[in-house]
Amino acid sequence: AQSVTQLDSQVPVFEEAPVELRCNYSSSVSVYLFWYVQYPNQGLQLLLKYLSGSTLVESINGFEAEFNKSQTSFHLRKPSVHISDTAEYFCAVSSAGTSGSRLTFGEGTQLTVNP
Amino acid sequence: KAGVTQTPRYLIKTRGQQVTLSCSPISGHRSVSWYQQTPGQGLQFLFEYFSETQRNKGNFPGRFSGRQFSNSRSEMNVSTLELGDSALYLCASSLGDRTDTQYFGPGTRLTVL
Numbered sequence: 531a532q533s534v535t536q537l538d539s540q541v542p543v544f545e546e547a548p549v550e551l552r553c554n555y556s557s558s559v560s561v562y563l564f565w566y567v568q569y570p571n572q573g574l575q576l577l578l579k580y581l582s583g584s585t586l587v588e589s590i591n592g593f594e595a596e597f598n599k600s601q602t603s604f605h606l607r608k609p610s611v612h613i614s615d616t617a618e619y620f621c622a623v624s625s626a627g628t629s630g631s632r633l634t635f636g637e638g639t640q641l642t643v644n645p
Numbered sequence: 646k647a648g649v650t651q652t653p654r655y656l657i658k659t660r661g662q663q664v665t666l667s668c669s670p671i672s673g674h675r676s677v678s679w680y681q682q683t684p685g686q687g688l689q690f691l692f693e694y695f696s697e698t699q700r701n702k703g704n705f706p707g708r709f710s711g712r713q714f715s716n717s718r719s720e721m722n723v724s725t726l727e728l729g730d731s732a733l734y735l736c737a738s739s740l741g742d743r744t745d746t747q748y749f750g751p752g753t754r755l756t757v758l
Binding site: 562566571572573575579581620625629631632634636638 | 680701737741744746749
């Protein structure tokens with residue numbers, strides 16, 4: 531079985547400041563890693579994912595995440611945030627040891643960007 | 646391409662009743678997964694259907710059940726509703742591999758009184 535821990539439940543930052551949302555996972559087998567974002571009253575949207583290869587993955591809207599196998603982490607970063615980035619962010623894993631589409635999510639981090 | 650749709654968007658029921666939620670996946674997607682989202686428990690996996698067969702199941706009681714039709718549309722049923730079943734129920738569709746992106750619908754907000 532796998533688990534995901536998001537170390538911060540709330541992260542307030544000012545506009546144009548950098549931000550890091552932390553995610554650690556635990557699994558006895560290889561995992562695939564995802565970051566999803568949820569805006570109010572909406573479903574989840576994929577931000578980025580790590581499957582294999584380069585440990586640094588980027589999204590089209592300026593977010594990036596780095597897979598660190600030794601620290602079992604997949605932290606999400608953005609060098610300069612905008613008001614529109616205010617949302618809840620979820621880190622998730624799927625296991626290479628099971629078939630099918632089953633995601634295990636962290637508890638979520640509420641990012642609030644203040645002017 | 647149309648996204649994942651869920652109906653109804655909002656539902657109010659009383660304890661003891663049953664409810665059926667519907668999910669229409671993105672065209673061509675054969676996998677539909679259901680998740681329950683609550684403030685206390687976060688996002689929890691309910692089950693996944695692929696080609697009309699349940700492929701994965703989470704740790705929920707038997708009151709929670711689902712099915713998938715030949716056109717990949719899926720329904721989720723909850724019988725004998727309890728107050729604790731109040732939640733946002735999200736469905737997600739994908740091509741079916743564990744590396745595939747899951748596309749989420751907007752959810753059905755169920756309130757049990």
